[in-house]
Amino acid sequence: xxxxxxxxxxxxxxxxxxxxxxxxxxxxxxxxxxxxxxxxxxxxxxxxxxxxxxxxxxxxxxxxxxxxxxxxxxxxxxxxxxxxxxxxxxxxxxxxxxxxxxxxxxxxxxxxxxxxxxxxxxxxxxxxxxxxxxxxxxxxxxxxxxxxxxxxxxxxxxxxxxxxxxxxxxxxxxxxxxxxxxxxxxxxxxxxxxxxxxxxxxxxxxxxxxxxxxxxxxxxxxxxxxxxxxxxxxxxxxxxxxxxxxxxxxxxxxxxxxxxxxxxxxxxxxxxxxxxxxxxxxxxxxxxxxxxxxxxxxxxxxxxxxxxxxxxxxxxxxxxxxxxxxxxxxxxxxxxxxxxxxxxxxxxxxxxxxxxxxxxxxxxxxxxxxxxxxxxxxxxxxxx
Numbered sequence: 001x002x003x004x005x006x007x008x009x010x011x012x013x014x015x016x017x018x019x020x021x022x023x024x025x026x027x028x029x030x031x032x033x034x035x036x037x038x039x040x041x042x043x044x045x046x047x048x049x050x051x052x053x054x055x056x057x058x059x060x061x062x063x064x065x066x067x068x069x070x071x072x073x074x075x076x077x078x079x080x081x082x083x084x085x086x087x088x089x090x091x092x093x094x095x096x097x098x099x100x101x102x103x104x105x106x107x108x109x110x111x112x113x114x115x116x117x118x119x120x121x122x123x124x125x126x127x128x129x130x131x132x133x134x135x136x137x138x139x140x141x142x143x144x145x146x147x148x149x150x151x152x153x154x155x156x157x158x159x160x161x162x163x164x165x166x167x168x169x170x171x172x173x174x175x176x177x178x179x180x181x182x183x184x185x186x187x188x189x190x191x192x193x194x195x196x197x198x199x200x201x202x203x204x205x206x207x208x209x210x211x212x213x214x215x216x217x218x219x220x221x222x223x224x225x226x227x228x229x230x231x232x233x234x235x236x237x238x239x240x241x242x243x244x245x246x247x248x249x250x251x252x253x254x255x256x257x258x259x260x261x262x263x264x265x266x267x268x269x270x271x272x273x274x275x276x277x278x279x280x281x282x283x284x285x286x287x288x289x290x291x292x293x294x295x296x297x298x299x300x301x302x303x304x305x306x307x308x309x310x311x312x313x314x315x316x317x318x319x320x321x322x323x324x325x326x327x328x329x330x331x332x333x334x335x336x337x338x339x340x341x342x343x344x345x346x347x348x349x350x351x352x353x354x355x356x357x358x359x360x361x362x363x364x365x366x367x368x369x370x371x372x373x374x375x376x377x378x379x380x381x382x383x384x
Contacts (some may be wrong), residue, residue, distance in 0.1 A: 011362065016144065018064040018370035020290035021154070021180075021237075023259035023333035024052040025067045025116040026206035029096070035116075041344040045337040047192045051344035052332045054128050057149055060348035063370060064140065066178065066260070069112045070334070071160055072100055075185040080205035106167050107266035113153055113174060119153060120151065122267060123141040135175030137381040144374075152377075154235070154260070158184035158190065158223065165219070168226050177381050178233035181220070181262060182243065182346035186211070189220035190243045193271045199297040212271055215242030224250045232380040235260045237329075241271060258289040261329035263297040264289075264316050267309075274321045279293050283321035286379055288372050290329020291317070294336045306339025307354045312369060315358070324375075326368045 027033040027050050038055035057065055077084050077100060084101075091098035099108055131149035134140040143150040153176045160179075161167045164269060171179070182192040184206075191214040196206045206246055216224065224247055225233050234251070236244050237259050250255055259282065263275040274282065274289060282289055291313045295302055298309040317326045332345055343348050353364045 001072075002089060004349055005355050008356055009349055011356070011365070012061050012349040012352040012369070013150065015061075015352070015366050016063045016370035016374055017061050018066075018328065018347065018366070018373040019062060019330050019348075020053045020066050020288070020373055021068050021156075021235075021292075021329035021331050021334075022065055023068050023296075023335075023346070024065070024119075024180055025069045025112055026051075028119045029112045029115045029238075034122070035119040035153060036128050043340050045345060046212075047335045048150040050333065051338065054123050054131060054149075055070070056344055057215075058130070058204040059346040060344075062149060062345065062348065063135070063144050063374075064152060066152045066154045067116060068154045068156045068180070068260075068334070069109055069116070069160070070156040071105060071109050071112060073157065073183065073185045073187075074157055076206075079185075079208060082205065094204050100382065101360055104161040105159050106170075107166065108168075109155060109201065113176075116151075116153075118170065130172040133175065134177075137377055138365050139175075140377055140381075142163060144325045152177050154178040154180070154366065156165060156180040156235075157187065158220075158311040159185075161188065162221070165222055165226055168223065168230060172266070173228045176232065177377070178235050178258070178260070179227065180235035180237050182240070183222070184238075188217060189223050190216050191240045192238050193240055195238050195272065212240050213242060215240060219247075221250060228255050229383075231255075231380065233258055233376065233380045235325070236274075244274075246280065248278075248285075251285060253285045255285065256376045257282055258287045258310070258327075258376065259289045259329075261290050261292040261331040261334075263292060263299075264313055264320075266316055266320075267330035268300050268311060272362055279299050279317060279321040279325065283325040286376065288325055288327040289321070290327040290373075290378050292328040292336075293338045293342060294383070295339055296337070304339070305341040307341045307350060309339070310342070310351065311354050311358050314355070318364070320351050323364045323367050326370055327373050327376075328369065358362060 040363035134150040192208040
């Protein structure tokens with residue numbers, strides 16, 4: 001096994017490191033994973049694995065993690081017969097699984113947020129106290145300044161709003177920093193490019209093609225304006241190109257926008273990935289693009305290892321938008337298949353060493369690892 005240099009480890013531990021998109025809340029909710037315990041990861045694709053837990057976050061030198069709350073869309077359950085069967089089977093014993101089919105999306109999302117915070121409290125009871133949920137930008141700055149780990153709520157999929165504009169305020173008051181407007185299925189806000197890799201469309205599941213020429217709904221335009229007014233960061237990942245274009249026009253450089261977990265169109269022409277023109281737009285509004293740790297979206301050919309693809313994506317973002325638009329958005333625990341050479345959050349120092357070997361300057365690496373996201377949090381979360 002490759003051992004990291006002391007120089008890389010020391011530099012990494014002295015830097016602010018932020019992951020813009022990960023899913024510990026999903027696994028703690030669905031599978032009752034213990035957030036305080038270090039779980040075995042393994043190298044193979046495993047939807048039951050836990051790649052983000054508190055020991056791994058600490059070992060990986062993270063200062064903050066955006067904990068993305070993803071409520072499985074009802075359409076996803078009915079689109080996949082085997083998933084529908086599993087949910088129905090577990091629903092015989094668990095109310096939360098019954099509610100995945102019939103529950104209110106907003107209430108269920110709030111329940112997931114509560115569940116994650118309960119997992120955090122259980123971890124504190126186990127003696128892990130160097131972390132805290134950040135419910136505001138002032139919380140974030142205080143927690144990081146105290147050398148603790150900040151856990152930040154985000155939501156993936158505007159279906160969680162349940163079609164009600166007033167629920168944005170409720171999420172904001174609950175400490176939600178950002179919402180990924182689209183996800184796997186179209187919702188009341190926007191159409192979607194999807195997000196299930198072709199090689200994961202197994203057993204007859206996820207065959208429906210996405211309508212990718214449509215954009216925001218009228219409700220979606222109101223949601224965009226309200227998020228800008230409130231100071232909630234808008235995440236464009238999974239949105240159609242037309243939706244993204246409409247959001248750029250509505251925003252008009254008023255707030256930083258972001259792609260929390262994606263590749264770039266130049267290296268993989270999937271419509272989820274931003275084009276060079278879009279990279280420039282994100283840079284111009286002071287936003288960031290989080291590089292996903294999943295080879296399928298980073299390159300048009302599959303391979304096992306992926307640190308080189310991550311580095312090449314970072315280089316492209318820097319060349320097109322400048323170093324200030326580059327960030328990390330691993331999507332760990334999002335039912336993804338990370339590269340074998342950086343398979344969970346404990347291995348984040350490998351990225352720092354790879355950036356050093358690629359001859360990025362110390363200042364550039366600090367921005368990539370977390371300073372850029374810290375700036376966006378301070379500029380975009382809450383009213384100016």
